[in-house]
Amino acid sequence: MIDREQVLHIARLARLRLDDQEVERMAAELSGILEHVEAIGELDLEGVEPTTHVVALENVLRADVPAPSLDRERALAGAPDSASGSFRVPSPQA
Amino acid sequence: MSAELVPTIGLEIHVQLLTRTKMFCGCELEFGAEPNVHTCPVCLGHPGTLPVPNEQAIESAIRIAVALGCEVAPRSGFHRKNYFYPDLPKGYQISQFDVPLATAGRLGGVRIHRVHLEEDAAKLSHVGETGRIHGSGASLVDFNRGGTPLVEIVTEPDIDDPAAAREWLALLRTTLRQLGVSDVNMEEGSLRCDANVSIRPAASPELGVKTELKNMNSFRYLERGVEAEIARQREIVESGGAVEQETLHFDPAGGTLTPLRSKEYAHDYRYFPEPDLAPVAPSAAAVDAARASLPELPEQRRDRYEADLGLKPEVARRLAFDASLAAFFEEAVTAGSASAPAALANWITGDLVALARERGLEPAATAATPAAVAALVGLLAAGEVNRGGAREVLEVLVRDGGEPAAIVDRLDLGAGDPDELAAIVKRAIEEDADAAAKVRAGEGKAIGALVGAVMRETRGKADGGEVTRLIREQLDL
Numbered sequence: 129m130i131d132r133e134q135v136l137h138i139a140r141l142a143r144l145r146l147d148d149q150e151v152e153r154m155a156a157e158l159s160g161i162l163e164h165v166e167a168i169g170e171l172d173l174e175g176v177e178p179t180t181h182v183v184a185l186e187n188v189l190r191a192d193v194p195a196p197s198l199d200r201e202r203a204l205a206g207a208p209d210s211a212s213g214s215f216r217v218p219s220p221q222a
Numbered sequence: 223m224s225a226e227l228v229p230t231i232g233l234e235i236h237v238q239l240l241t242r243t244k245m246f247c248g249c250e251l252e253f254g255a256e257p258n259v260h261t262c263p264v265c266l267g268h269p270g271t272l273p274v275p276n277e278q279a280i281e282s283a284i285r286i287a288v289a290l291g292c293e294v295a296p297r298s299g300f301h302r303k304n305y306f307y308p309d310l311p312k313g314y315q316i317s318q319f320d321v322p323l324a325t326a327g328r329l330g331g332v333r334i335h336r337v338h339l340e341e342d343a344a345k346l347s348h349v350g351e352t353g354r355i356h357g358s359g360a361s362l363v364d365f366n367r368g369g370t371p372l373v374e375i376v377t378e379p380d381i382d383d384p385a386a387a388r389e390w391l392a393l394l395r396t397t398l399r400q401l402g403v404s405d406v407n408m409e410e411g412s413l414r415c416d417a418n419v420s421i422r423p424a425a426s427p428e429l430g431v432k433t434e435l436k437n438m439n440s441f442r443y444l445e446r447g448v449e450a451e452i453a454r455q456r457e458i459v460e461s462g463g464a465v466e467q468e469t470l471h472f473d474p475a476g477g478t479l480t481p482l483r484s485k486e487y488a489h490d491y492r493y494f495p496e497p498d499l500a501p502v503a504p505s506a507a508a509v510d511a512a513r514a515s516l517p518e519l520p521e522q523r524r525d526r527y528e529a530d531l532g533l534k535p536e537v538a539r540r541l542a543f544d545a546s547l548a549a550f551f552e553e554a555v556t557a558g559s560a561s562a563p564a565a566l567a568n569w570i571t572g573d574l575v576a577l578a579r580e581r582g583l584e585p586a587a588t589a590a591t592p593a594a595v596a597a598l599v600g601l602l603a604a605g606e607v608n609r610g611g612a613r614e615v616l617e618v619l620v621r622d623g624g625e626p627a628a629i630v631d632r633l634d635l636g637a638g639d640p641d642e643l644a645a646i647v648k649r650a651i652e653e654d655a656d657a658a659a660k661v662r663a664g665e666g667k668a669i670g671a672l673v674g675a676v677m678r679e680t681r682g683k684a685d686g687g688e689v690t691r692l693i694r695e696q697l698d699l
Contacts, residue, residue: 141304141305141490141492143306178495180299180495180497181497181500185500186297186500186501186502186503187500187501187502187503187504188274188275188499188500189274189275189276189277189280190248190274190275190276190277191277191278192241192242192243192276192277192278192279193242193243193248194242194243194248194249194250195243195247195248195249195262196248196262197249197250197259197260197261197262198261198262198263198266200256200258200259200261203258203261203266203365204258211362212257212362213256213257213258213259214257214258214347214362214363214364215258215308215362215363215365216360216361216362216363217308217360217361217362217363218359218360218361219348219349219359219360219361220307220308220346220361
């Protein structure tokens with residue numbers, strides 16, 4: 129069971145502001161998801177490798193060869209604010 | 223009386239790899255470029271983009287791992303380390319977690335816990351106060367650095383004092399430089415070091431609560447930061463308090479430590495496997511090939527200097543662990559076929575390093591060439607100049623360069639012709655029969671008067687040992 133405190137902690141880590149109703153709802157939904165996943169625990173998975181990919185690939189690499197970068201104006205175009213060729217943000221620790 | 227408290231130090235080192243492009247995209251790496259000229263949708267974290275690892279970065283990381291004597295995992299993967307910070311556009315850093323690239327190595331008596339690959343964050347400049355993170359209003363983000371391949375090296379807590387931490391980091395830097403995988407420049411940030419520090423009563427088998435120190439961006443700051451933190455922890459423990467686990471930021475200006483992140487949320491990174499990247503699975507053959515292609519590393523070089531060249535352990539270590547000094551020494555050994563490597567090593571690590579330091583230089587950056595230093599040590603060994611004279615010649619070499627034999631002549635420092643010296647010794651014995659008789663009678667100290675007379679006669683240029691030898695010879699002792 130996910131409790132209120134855990135929901136608030138996760139919400140804070142994810143920078144989400146939840147009102148009381150949403151906290152209640154999330155606690156119930158997250159608990160439901162965990163219960164669903166826990167069903168796997170009923171299976172005997174001794175010796176079964178965890179699957180993180182649906183296709184069995186490995187060493188998908190690229191050569192160390194430069195590719196063109198974005199024009200700076202384009203790179204900055206999507207930024208809410210910019211200055212001196214840089215993205216400008218509120219200071220993280222102000 | 224309180225029990226003795228001993229410090230325990232572990233280091234976490236980040237090394238920027240010297241590849242042409244970033245870890246997961248083809249943007250070029252260039253230190254000191256105009257801000258944000260090397261970015262693309264991948265390293266800016268645009269939705270829907272996919273990372274592809276840089277083959278060269280993985281090769282370099284494997285090279286580091288085998289040089290540190292690690293076991294390379296046959297199969298490792300990438301994870302997402304989740305946290306929000308403006309230098310991290312995706313909201314997570316791609317790193318390695320439960321199965322790192324390599325584990326269980328050793329360098330210079332310190333065990334290596336793990337070696338893993340990750341991507342660097344962007345560079346944040348804080349507008350307003352310079353240098354310090356706290357209290358500034360706005361920040362500028364430059365994503366040129368974002369996505370640079372990084373190797374993180376984590377040691378076991380095997381270091382027990384700040385000076386040893388500094389020395390070990392210097393050994394690691396030389397090792398990495400020898401591998402040619404990084405610029406390893408602390409000022410430019412291509413080598414960065416954090417330290418985990420704790421203290422405990424000497425008798426306690428369990429380590430104390432550790433703190434993590436950041437921002438020690440020079441060898442001196444590492445030593446000073448760790449010293450300051452040990453002192454801070456001692457004070458807490460000795461006054462009956464408990465050290466809290468936290469991350470501290472070292473301010474070199476004041477030598478002070480301030481808490482960096484809210485500890486409540488620190489280290490809650492919710493790692494999970496990176497679904498966009500396939501595992502890294504180097505073949506055993508590739509790992510063997512990396513091991514076979516390693517150059518001579520500092521520790522091997524130290525062993526060779528001791529075993530083959532007969533250097534004292536401390537001198538061998540000082541030369542071998544300093545890439546530039548070792549290169550100077552080896553060139554001098556090659557040039558000076560006549561002089562003994564041990565004497566050369568002593569002159570290089572002793573007088574030459576000291577004279578160069580007076581000018582704020584490394585020996586290689588002075589006017590003294592390895593060949594000239596070798597020639598000088600050769601003159602000394604042949605008795606053509608004494609130790610004091612040789613030191614004077616070395617001063618000239620460091621300042622102006624030149625040819626030692628010519629400098630000896632110009633400054634009239636030559637010990638002179640051996641026959642001439644024998645004649646001077648003979649005269650000194652004749653002129654002080656009293657002292658000669660005492661020496662003959664076994665009064666060792668009396669020889670000083672004779673040596674002194676000879677040195678006066680030669681204006682200090684004769685070799686003291688040689689003079690003593692000649693006196694004893696002529697007195698049939």
